[in-house]
Amino acid sequence: MGVFWSCGYHGTSLPDLLEATNLSRGSLYAAFGDKHGLFLRALDRYIDDALARLDSELGPRDNALTGVRTCLAGYVDRTSGVAGKRGCLVVATAMELAAHDIEVEQRIRRFFKTMETRLTGALARAQAAGQLADGVEPASVARLLLCLVEGMRVVGKTDPDRAASQAVVKTLIDRFAK
Amino acid sequence: MGVFWSCGYHGTSLPDLLEATNLSRGSLYAAFGDKHGLFLRALDRYIDDALARLDSELGPRDNALTGVRTCLAGYVDRTSGVAGKRGCLVVATAMELAAHDIEVEQRIRRFFKTMETRLTGALARAQAAGQLADGVEPASVARLLLCLVEGMRVVGKTDPDRAASQAVVKTLIDRFAK
DNA sequence: CAATATATGGACCAAATGGTCTTTAATATC
DNA sequence: GATATTAAAGACCATTTGGTCCATATATTG
Numbered sequence: 171m172g173v174f175w176s177c178g179y180h181g182t183s184l185p186d187l188l189e190a191t192n193l194s195r196g197s198l199y200a201a202f203g204d205k206h207g208l209f210l211r212a213l214d215r216y217i218d219d220a221l222a223r224l225d226s227e228l229g230p231r232d233n234a235l236t237g238v239r240t241c242l243a244g245y246v247d248r249t250s251g252v253a254g255k256r257g258c259l260v261v262a263t264a265m266e267l268a269a270h271d272i273e274v275e276q277r278i279r280r281f282f283k284t285m286e287t288r289l290t291g292a293l294a295r296a297q298a299a300g301q302l303a304d305g306v307e308p309a310s311v312a313r314l315l316l317c318l319v320e321g322m323r324v325v326g327k328t329d330p331d332r333a334a335s336q337a338v339v340k341t342l343i344d345r346f347a348k
Numbered sequence: 349m350g351v352f353w354s355c356g357y358h359g360t361s362l363p364d365l366l367e368a369t370n371l372s373r374g375s376l377y378a379a380f381g382d383k384h385g386l387f388l389r390a391l392d393r394y395i396d397d398a399l400a401r402l403d404s405e406l407g408p409r410d411n412a413l414t415g416v417r418t419c420l421a422g423y424v425d426r427t428s429g430v431a432g433k434r435g436c437l438v439v440a441t442a443m444e445l446a447a448h449d450i451e452v453e454q455r456i457r458r459f460f461k462t463m464e465t466r467l468t469g470a471l472a473r474a475q476a477a478g479q480l481a482d483g484v485e486p487a488s489v490a491r492l493l494l495c496l497v498e499g500m501r502v503v504g505k506t507d508p509d510r511a512a513s514q515a516v517v518k519t520l521i522d523r524f525a526k
Numbered sequence: 527c528a529a530t531a532t533a534t535g536g537a538c539c540a541a542a543t544g545g546t547c548t549t550t551a552a553t554a555t556c
Numbered sequence: 557g558a559t560a561t562t563a564a565a566g567a568c569c570a571t572t573t574g575g576t577c578c579a580t581a582t583a584t585t586g
Contacts, residue, residue: 176447177448178358178443178444180356180358180359181358181444181448183542183543183544184542184543184544184545185542185543193564194563194564194565194566195544195545195546195564195565195566196546196547196548196563196564196565196566197563197564197565199544199545199546200563204544204545205544205545255447256447257443257447258443261443261502262443262444264502264505264506265356265435265436265439265440265443265444265502265505266356266359266440266443266444268505268506269354269433269434269435269505270355270359275506278505278506279506279507282503282506282507283507303523305522306519306523307519310515310516310518310519311519313503313512313515313516314496314516314519314520316499316503317496317499317500317502317503317516318492318495318496318499319499320498320499320502320503321494321495321496321497321498321499321500321501321502322495322499323499323502324439324442324443324495324498324499324501324502325460325491325494325495325498327442327443327446327447327456328442328446328453328456328457328460329457329460329461334491337488337491338488338491338492338495340488341484341485341488341489341492342492344483345481345484345523345524346523361572361573361574362572362573362574362575363572363573371534372533372534372535372536373534373535373536373574373575373576374533374534374535374536374576374577374578375533375534375535377574377575377576378533382574382575383574383575527586528585528586529584529585529586530583530584530585530586531582531583531584531585532581532582532583532584533580533581533582533583534579534580534581534582535578535579535580535581536577536578536579536580537576537577537578537579538575538576538577538578539574539575539576539577540573540574540575540576541572541573541574541575542571542572542573542574543570543571543572543573544569544570544571544572545568545569545570545571546567546568546569546570547566547567547568547569548565548566548567548568549564549565549566549567550563550564550565550566551562551563551564551565552561552562552563552564553560553561553562553563554559554560554561554562555558555559555560555561556557556558556559556560
C-alpha cells in the first residue's frame with residue numbers, strides 16, 4: 171500500500187512492488203492476479219482504515235460537535251509536515267485513475283459518499299443538541315466539510331503548514347458552530 | 349496540454365504526445381527538449397490561463413464580493429458535468445509529481461500562493477466595503493476558499509453534481525458575507 | 527536556378543515495462 | 557525418511573517506454 175501511496179499507480183513498477191512486498195514475481199501474481207488487482211486491494215485497505223478512523227471520531231459520543239472537531243483536527247495533522255507532503259492515496263487515485271478506471275471510480279465515489287453521510291449524521295446530531303448556528307443545513311455543511319478537507323490535502327502537498335490548516339478549520343467552525 | 353490534462357504525466361506516452369501535437373518525434377524533441385520540458389510548458393500555460401481568469405474575475409471592480417462570487421461560480425461550472433470529470437491539471441499534478449519533482453512543486457506552490465494572495469486582496473476590499481460578516485479575517489477565509497475549491501475539484505472527479513457544488517458555495521457565502 | 531539552411535518523417539536503439547514459466551527449494555503429509 | 561504439495565527465485569518474453577539519428581523533403585536565400 172505504501173508504495174502506491176507514495177508513487178501512484180503508474181509511478182509504481184513491478185520491481186517496486188516486489189521490494190515492498192518481499193514477494194517474488196510468481197508469488198505476487200499467484201496471490202493478486204496482476205498489478206491492478208493488487209492496487210485495488212491496497213486502495214480498499216486504505217479506504218477501510220480511513221472509514222474506521224472516521225467512525226471512531228464521529229461515532230456516538232456525548233458531544234457530536236466534538237466528534238466533528240476531532241475529525242477536523244485529524245485532517246490538520248494529515249495536511250501538515252511530512253504527512254502533508256505524502257498526501258492521500260484516495261485523492262491521488264481520484265485524480266490519476268478515476269476517469270479511466272470504473273472499478274476505481276466506484277470505490278472512490280462510494281468512499282466520498284459514505285464520508286459525506288457520516289458527517290451529515292454527526293452534524294444533524296449536533297444540530298439537534300443546539301450546537302449549530304441558526305439556519306445551517308447539516309447535509310450542505312457535510313459536503314462543504316468533505317470538499318474542504320480533501321482540498322486541504324491538495325494544498326498541503328506543496329504547503330504543509332500546520333498553522334494555516336488550523337486557521338482554516340477554526341475559521342470554518344467559528345462560523346458554523348454556535 | 350490537453351493530453352497531459354486528461355491522462356497525467358506518467359499516463360501520457362510519446363505516441364500520445366505526437367498525435368496531440370501533430371509533430372514528429374524529431375520536431376518535438378527539437379522544440380521542447382524532452383517529455384519533461386514539454387510537460388512543464390503545458391503546466392505553465394495552464395497556470396497562466398488560470399491566473400488570467402482569476403484576475404479578470406477578481407480584478408478591480410465596483411463590487412469586490414461580486415468578484416469572489418463570480419470566481420466561485422466558475423468553480424461550480426468546472427466541478428460539474430464533463431468538466432468536473434476531467435478535473436484539474438494542477439491538482440492532478442500536485443498529487444502525482446509534486447513530491448518527486450522540485451520544478452513542478454515550486455510552480456504549484458507558487459500558483460496556490462498567488463491564488464491565495466489574490467483572494468485575500470479581494471476579500472480585504474470586500475471587508476473595507478462592509479460586505480463581510482463581523483470578525484472574519486480575509487487571509488484565513490482566502491486560504492479556506494482555496495482549499496474548498498481545490499477540494500471541489502477532487503470530489504467533482506467522481507461526483508460532478510452541479511447542485512451540490514452550488515449548495516456548497518452558497519452555504520459558505522451565506523455565513524461569511526453580510 | 528542553385529545552394530544552403532531548416533524541418534520533417536520514421537527507422538532505430540537501449541532500457542524498462544507488465545507478465546509468464548520453468549527450475550529449485552521448502553514444507554507438509556504419509 | 558520418502559513423497560507429494562506448495563511456494564520461492566529469477567530466467568525469459570513481447571511490448572512499450574523515452575530518446576537519438578539520419579535520410580529526405582521543403583523552404584529560403586543568393
